[in-house]
Amino acid sequence: MLLSELKVKQAAVIQKINHLDSTDEKGDLIASRLETLGFLPGTLVKIIARGIFGGDPILIQIGFTRFALRKSEAEKIEVNKEGAHS
DSSP states (O other): OBGGGOOTTOEEEEEEEOOOOTTOHHHHHHHHHHHHHTOOTTOEEEEEEEOTTTTOSEEEEETTEEEEEOHHHHTTEEEEOTTOOO
16 A cells, blocks of 8 residues: 555555656656655654645654655555554
């Protein structure tokens, strides 16, 4: 499942960051930046809030740090709800 599909107050564990093929450099830059910020496999993430219109942006928490991601950025992150405690 994708991080963008989680509901508010749901937690999950990151499985992987999806890099686009090399024809879209911008996609690779976003995925690389997410990894640099700490979105790494095995990391627990939690959805804190969503924007009013269309659910964009999404407020996400990793540890004590919160990030606001666009829905398109959150769609690059595959997560698993199994093993995550909300």
